[in-house]
Amino acid sequence: MSQVRIGVIGLGMMGRHHGRLCQSLDAFDFVGAVDPQGDQYGVIHQGQVFSDTESLLKQGIEAAVIAVPTHLHYETAMQLREAGIHVLIEKPLAGTTEEAAEIVEAFEGSGLIAAVGHVERCNPALNEMRQRLNKEQLGPVFSISTVRTGPFPARITDVGVVKDLATHDIDIVRWLAGEIHEIHSVTKHKMDRQHEDLMVAVGLAGDNVAVSMQVAWISPIKQRSVTVLGEKGALQADLLSSDLTFFENGHTSSEWEAIQQMRGVTEGNVTRYAFSKSEPIQIELLRFKEAITGGSDDDLVSLEDGLRTLQVAEDLIKETQ
Helix, strand or coil: CCCEEEEEECCCCCHHHHHHHHHHCCCEEEEEEECCCCCCCCCCCCCEEECCHHHHHCCCCCEEEECCCHHHHHHHHHHHHHHCCEEEEECCCCCCHHHHHHHHHHHCCCCCCEEEECHHHHCHHHHHHHHHHHCCCCCCEEEEEEEEECCCCCCCCCCCHHHHHHHHHHHHHHHHHCCEEEEEEEEECCCCCCCCCEEEEEEEECCCEEEEEEEECCCCCCEEEEEEEECCEEEEEECCCCEEEEEEECCCCCCCHHHHHHHCCCEEEEEECCCCCCCHHHHHHHHHHHHHCCCCCCCCEEHHHHHHHHHHHHHHHHHCC
């Protein structure tokens, strides 16, 4: 298969990883990157680093990763649409649902591949979990709980914890259970910023699956986990290590009545699965390339999906204002 001539716009926390991988993967002919502040992390060893997107476009790219700050997503996406460039836009799709809807409309019917970088869908643990859920390993699913906490990343200045962190988990819930049709939240402002830094949300998704999401920038504990509880037990994914563990409901009873009452459901076997693990961003980029070169785009997160996730995030913020 021919290589795709690609560039990366923005060399921050996510863009530097896209740049690193686009240079190393045989699927791409890396042309260069754009960042007004230059290559601060020293990751670009091929191509050039430009100060503006127009200069990159003059090099004849076919595709680009948009990894600029969220408030610049709209402007950059529209510029690339006008130039006829395939795009992978880091999440969230845009700063507002209005801008996101315009991006969706602009790319609709264009013949261009356009996707949103909800990279957790490429996490090996979540892919393994979804396959097992589709095979009904847990039976009927009762609940999905997500936790995404850690210290404040000083790089984020234009959005709060809901649009930056919770959009990951909103997308995960929608991907695993179906659309979120009821959601309620509590947010907190504990730092001297206009945006929220903690959120706890509960709701319902899909076939009345109970949902809980906790996200925070004010925790000393960095945690990324998804737990799905069903009739036959629970699957828990650690998204930092890409480990997946199955906590099976047991089939034996205890003669020690006090212990049996305390534990409730009988504890069964605990299994940590072994499966192939690749870097999620690498998986995402290769799926993007495959779609550009005529393969399936089924595994990409569509712009419509990105818009819907952003709508849920804005609903969560508005509810607490």
